[in-house]
Amino acid sequence: MIMNDKFSPKITIFEVASAAGVSFATVSRVINHDAHVKPETRERVLDAMHRLGYVANRQARSLAGGKSNTIGLLVPDLGTGYIGEIIRGIDTELSWSEMDLILYTTHRTAAKEANYVANLARGMVDGLLLVLPRNPVDYIETLTRRNFPFVLIDHQGIEENCPAVGATNWQGAYTATEYLIQLGHKRIGFITGSMDLGCAVDRLQGYRSALRTHHIPESPELIYEGNFFQPDGYAGACALLDLKDPPTAIFASNDVMAMGVMDAVRTRGLRIPDDISVVGFDNIPQSAMVYPPLTTVQQPLEQMGRVAAQMLINILKNNDKDTNRIELPTELIIRSSTSPPKDRAG
Amino acid sequence: MIMNDKFSPKITIFEVASAAGVSFATVSRVINHDAHVKPETRERVLDAMHRLGYVANRQARSLAGGKSNTIGLLVPDLGTGYIGEIIRGIDTELSWSEMDLILYTTHRTAAKEANYVANLARGMVDGLLLVLPRNPVDYIETLTRRNFPFVLIDHQGIEENCPAVGATNWQGAYTATEYLIQLGHKRIGFITGSMDLGCAVDRLQGYRSALRTHHIPESPELIYEGNFFQPDGYAGACALLDLKDPPTAIFASNDVMAMGVMDAVRTRGLRIPDDISVVGFDNIPQSAMVYPPLTTVQQPLEQMGRVAAQMLINILKNNDKDTNRIELPTELIIRSSTSPPKDRAG
């Protein structure tokens, strides 16, 4: 039954009811898996529904039932594939429930973000999934007070405790930095992400801690503030390579910037990893495809989406208010963009 | 006004109406930009709405008005960034109208696709945007007969005439092939996409036509049937390079497969472009970032999304049934993965 045209004139519960010889209320009960329906009756109704090609009207259900069976997904943009991975996870998980997904792109505009949230929370959707929220402080408190279900994805707040899934950014950056140190690097450049994002802060902290642990003094000039975009990587690498005492390795806070770094390094006629080691963060699909393949810290993006969706559904179904922050482990993926520094190798 | 809590108890048109001292019908008129409202009254209502933080209930509007102000977007998946670009375009265009976007991922399952379409067309959405539809024949006819608005994106049907936006795939492949021929290549390998997709067929035809035009005999063994995924590129390249008389250039039907080709070529210890030239199709963001940067045929993905959204909105608003297939021009982007063949260059 692809699409039942013969019956095109709207099939409502009324039609189904009369076809099955019951009242429309009974049909509604069947739809909603109400226990108080005789199995035989249920069968008859189900059969009629099938025969007529009945499809429930979602808006009507929402209006009457007070829930939309829709969850809202707010993302900054869709450019990098980073978000795509997360959505894939969400989508997979949602396909088990009967929920629909409404997509909103904020284009990194904080105002738009707050506005969307305000509207959505007024009944358009039953729950909210917020990816990489810009400044959620604006609305999280309200959402919480209203008891409106939501889950933050990839946001480490300094704020209160609320449902969120993230990755162990600190740990990931720490491990990667330590790896570089163990290769023999002493001067390691770092390019930050947008510092208004918790994950960017955490990564920087991880880098710093690793240096501290290994008694390598931190040089402010080795830290370049970027914004998670590729040109920042390029600019950052240029700035770092222009230092009198340039780094032998550069750690970019995400893969996209790392690509920019690679570009800059190559432009200068330097080779990766022989002259400069490069490390990224995220493990987006193309990081394996660039040349040389990028050593990076893997974020379990798809899994993050999955887990977030599960959490939200759980809150929705069981009104389980106790779900809290979950951190998924990152993993260092060693590829070919890193090696011991030249002077030491030689 | 981020979110008006003081008034949290549901604000409906009734509340607004009494606050503005008018009947609720008038409020509805204001919302729907009805001409028959005195400007002064409209002002008063608008003011009340703003003060109370009124947000219209979408489900109710849909139910009563018969339209959902939502358009459905059906995509195969979100893995490659290819779709992301298209969505970006759609999203941009939609942000001007008041439409929402519901996202459905079919995971390349034809059955799921038909099913979604069936459901959606029954009132959940006002119109449908179908990206890279799998076998739309199943439902296009029904959709058309029902007069349900939809636009196909990136699908060249052999079928009847219906609203669609695509790219000049044939032309793009022709131009790229011709470029390789002009570089001096005589044996050019070709890796196809999924041949159940119109665009894949067109690209193959473009390749063939270019050969024919330049009187180069077509060798069946130089054509490898792929599926648009990276491993197909790898496998295809291996097969082609294993020929007794291997090609001096390989043209993959999309960038993702071209990456696979590059991988295979490097694995064999051959150099790009010195030993083998590689050309892709799509110009996805990472094609500029791989090494060497990939020569490819640019598809105006973002623009395709934009145009498709415009078309749909146009159909929706003006019931303009005359919109038809639009083909956006492709463009050959020459980067560093191509050069004259070795024997001739040497």
Add this chain to the structure above:
DNA sequence: GATTTTAATGTAAACGCTTTCATGTCGATG
């Protein structure tokens, strides 16, 4: 100034469903 048009607003009936409450049926109980 009485009458017709037109503009502005109000009234009430859908829209398709969920859900509470009331009704009816049946087997079991005293």
Add this chain to the structure above:
DNA sequence: CATCGACATGAAAGCGTTTACATTAAAATC
């Protein structure tokens, strides 16, 4: 045999809008 409960079903009241249709007020016509 009358009574009680549990279970199955029906009836009806919303849910928050849109949209004919009806009404009123104001402007225009003669």
